[in-house]
Structure formats: C-alpha cells, structure tokens
Amino acid sequence: MAIPTTRIKELRDQTGAGIMDCRNALVEAEGDTERAAKILEERNLAQAQKKAMRTTTQGIVEAYIHTGGRVGAIVEVNCESDFVARTDEFKELAHNLAMQVTAQDPKFISREDVSEDADIEPESAYLLLQPFIKNPDKTIYDIIFETIAKVGENIKVNRFARFELEQ
Secondary structure: OOOOHHHHHHHHHHHOOOHHHHHHHHHHOOOOHHHHHHHHHHHHHHHHHHHOOOOOOEEEEEEEEOOOOOEEEEEEEEEOOHHHHOOHHHHHHHHHHHHHHHHHOOOEOOHHHOOOOOOOOOHHHEHHHOEEOOEEEEEHHHHHHHHHHHHOOOOEEEEEEEEEOOO
C-alpha cells in the first residue's frame, strides 16, 4: 500500500515517532491515521516498559519560578546518558515537571515512595498519577513514557522540592 509522505509527516508530527515507524504503522492500519497512532502508542509503551529497569545516572536539575516569584519548584530528572539529558525533549520534560510540581504541590513521586501502612489516598498526592496541567487527559506517568519512547532511554524523576512564600 502506497502511503503519501504528507500522511507520514502528519502522523510523525502528532506522535513524535520515527519516519519508518510512522510509515509501517500506517501500512498496518491500512492508511487510518487514528489507528496508526494507537498502534504507535502501544509499541512505544512496550518499548518504554522494557527500558524501565535500566539505570539512570545522568540527567538535569530544572527549576521553575511562577510569575510573581512567590512559588517555585526544583526537580531532578534522570536518564541513562548525558547525550539525552541535553536534548530538547528531555529539557522540555524537566521544565514541565517543575511547572507541574509548582502548580499541583504533590507530596510524593509515586506510591512506592510511601510505606504500605500509610493512609494516603488522594491520587493528587503522587506526582506520577496527577493529570498533566497542559493536557488533563494524560497523567505525568504518560508524559514521561512518551518522552522515553521519543529519546529511547529510561527516565525517572529522582526527587523534587516545592517552595512557597508564607502568607
């Protein structure tokens, strides 16, 4: 099946996947762009899960100060190599995570950070479970996994701190 390059470019812009991955997904989906996007999403999820056990020793520390300077956050985000840590995708993720921490004030990164006997129920207390402030249809976990699929390395939020001036 011949797939027009405009459709491949459109799918690539939408998903961030590679050109050949987009083409193959469109062929598999018989030209249906929505189905091809779902195929790519499933493949990316599987690839990201395979990378989840890799060690993350590189990364960046990103800070975000909200307008007015009364509240801000600092976040340490780790990846596998310094090469990925310098990419625009990784830097954008770190910035978005710092902005998320500033806006939503999570208490923990994930449920694994809390002892089993602790009684903390609201999902808003866990950064990875919060809806992403720029797209509430996705969680922070989803945003991180999308970036893992784009850059090809494991990514983890190691720690964060939020600061707010007292009233």
